[in-house]
Amino acid sequence: MRIANGLDEASSVHWHGMHLPARMDGGPHQMIDPGGTWTPRWSVDQPAATLWYHPHPHGATEQHVRKGLAGMFILDDERSTKLALPKRYGVDDLPVIVQDVRFDGAKLDGGRKIMQNVGFLGDRTMVNGTLHPYREVDDELIRLRLLNASTARTYAFGFPDDRAFSLIATDGGLLERPESMDRLQLSPGERAEIVVRMRAGERVMLRSFPQDNYGDSWQRRFGGGDDSFDVLELRAAEELRPSPGIPTALGELETPDGTDAVRGRHFDLKRSGINKRSMDMGRVDETVTRGTTEVWTVRNSNGMPHNFHVHDVQFRVLEVNGEAPSAALRGPKDTVFLPNGTTMKLALRFTGPADPDTPYMYHCHLLFHEDEGMMGQFVVVEKGQRAQAPSGTRGTPGHSGHKHG
Numbered sequence: 001m002r003i004a005n006g007l008d009e010a011s012s013v014h015w016h017g018m019h020l021p022a023r024m025d026g027g028p029h030q031m032i033d034p035g036g037t038w039t040p041r042w043s044v045d046q047p048a049a050t051l052w053y054h055p056h057p058h059g060a061t062e063q064h065v066r067k068g069l070a071g072m073f074i075l076d077d078e079r080s081t082k083l084a085l086p087k088r089y090g091v092d093d094l095p096v097i098v099q100d101v102r103f104d105g106a107k108l109d110g111g112r113k114i115m116q117n118v119g120f121l122g123d124r125t126m127v128n129g130t131l132h133p134y135r136e137v138d139d140e141l142i143r144l145r146l147l148n149a150s151t152a153r154t155y156a157f158g159f160p161d162d163r164a165f166s167l168i169a170t171d172g173g174l175l176e177r178p179e180s181m182d183r184l185q186l187s188p189g190e191r192a193e194i195v196v197r198m199r200a201g202e203r204v205m206l207r208s209f210p211q212d213n214y215g216d217s218w219q220r221r222f223g224g225g226d227d228s229f230d231v232l233e234l235r236a237a238e239e240l241r242p243s244p245g246i247p248t249a250l251g252e253l254e255t256p257d258g259t260d261a262v263r264g265r266h267f268d269l270k271r272s273g274i275n276k277r278s279m280d281m282g283r284v285d286e287t288v289t290r291g292t293t294e295v296w297t298v299r300n301s302n303g304m305p306h307n308f309h310v311h312d313v314q315f316r317v318l319e320v321n322g323e324a325p326s327a328a329l330r331g332p333k334d335t336v337f338l339p340n341g342t343t344m345k346l347a348l349r350f351t352g353p354a355d356p357d358t359p360y361m362y363h364c365h366l367l368f369h370e371d372e373g374m375m376g377q378f379v380v381v382e383k384g385q386r387a388q389a390p391s392g393t394r395g396t397p398g399h400s401g402h403k404h405g
């Protein structure tokens with residue numbers, strides 16, 4: 001990749017969902033100066049998936065992403081190309097990058113209202129950078145690659161007639177089998193691929209609906225949980241090309257099931273920091289051994305919604321509040337939504353390469369929270385190796401080690 005920074009401030013480009021060496025990750029330790037270039041290289045070695053990329057400058061990620069620096073990154077592989085799924089890009093396989101915005105005249109307005117403790121919430125919705133988006137479609141089955149690229153807003157996607165659709169993939173790729181549902185919740189950073197059946201000549205609106213798990217009435221009202229709005233209109237042709245039915249089996253999951261886990265870790269999510277610590281670019285919070293599987297328990301009892309994203313890996317959700325995960329959480333994940341009162345157990349395998357002095361991040365992907373310090377760093381080392389103090393730390397002056405009450 002060759003990235004040129006044409007901005008007048010430093011930024012970075014992070015490959016969200018990609019399994020790659022820590023130095024190529026594009027996090028806050030790989031800043032690109034204004035006018036500078038960055039040329040990371042790695043071999044793509046992971047299953048087909050819908051990934052994305054966005055800047056990750058510590059303390060300023062929300063502003064950089066909100067202003068539009070984000071894009072989708074689609075991986076194919078042999079298995080995904082052989083399956084009878086809609087896969088003609090832009091025809092029956094559509095990228096759907098969803099962001100909320102607010103305008104002040106012709107300019108984007110990024111102001112956060114005082115009661116919005118989740119961060120910025122826009123009052124309009126864009127898909128692929130377009131307002132009032134619609135798409136003409138000519139096929140019976142349409143695959144939508146949904147990406148929540150918003151900085152704070154969580155969506156509950158569905159259709160006004162409550163038609164069922166098939167979930168075929170989550171963040172890190174295909175499920176074992178399609179799961180039928182009529183609502184799908186995605187918090188910032190999450191992706192999902194769904195297949196929807198169209199009727200000839202119809203117009204159907206993909207919408208976002210109110211979310212009953214969002215929190216108390218305050219959270220629902222001021223945090224966006226009560227909102228409902230149009231996202232993307234699909235306009236079906238008078239005659240549709242017949243699509244083959246989608247396969248009943250999609251393949252095996254590569255994510256670990258946790259039975260070979262060698263250790264557990266706990267992460268307590270608070271707006272003031274994870275495990276009572278605010279992000280510090282110079283501190284390595286966790287050290288994991290290359291090639292091992294771990295079970296991470298992540299808990300939110302902070303009275304507001306959070307989510308949890310881990311760089312470099314795709315993980316499996318083992319449990320949500322002691323129960324087996326719902327259909328939407330059965331595929332490979334790198335980001336999960338944790339409404340207040342949620343505890344999740346995740347199985348993660350770290351397959352390297354080891355780099356004791358370059359950390360990966362884990363954080364809340366509500367970017368306002370991330371910028372405030374809801375982020376930590378982990379390194380992957382060879383057995384017996386110790387983490388070093390992060391090298392090449394440029395950082396953004398004045399943005400590490402904040403204290404929040």
Ligand code: C2O
Pocket residue numbers: 014016054056189309311361363365
């Ligand atoms: Cu999508 Cu650390 O980020």
Ligand code: CU
Pocket residue numbers: 014015016017309310311312
């Ligand atoms: Cu990421």
Ligand code: CU
Pocket residue numbers: 271305306307364365366369370374
């Ligand atoms: Cu958060």
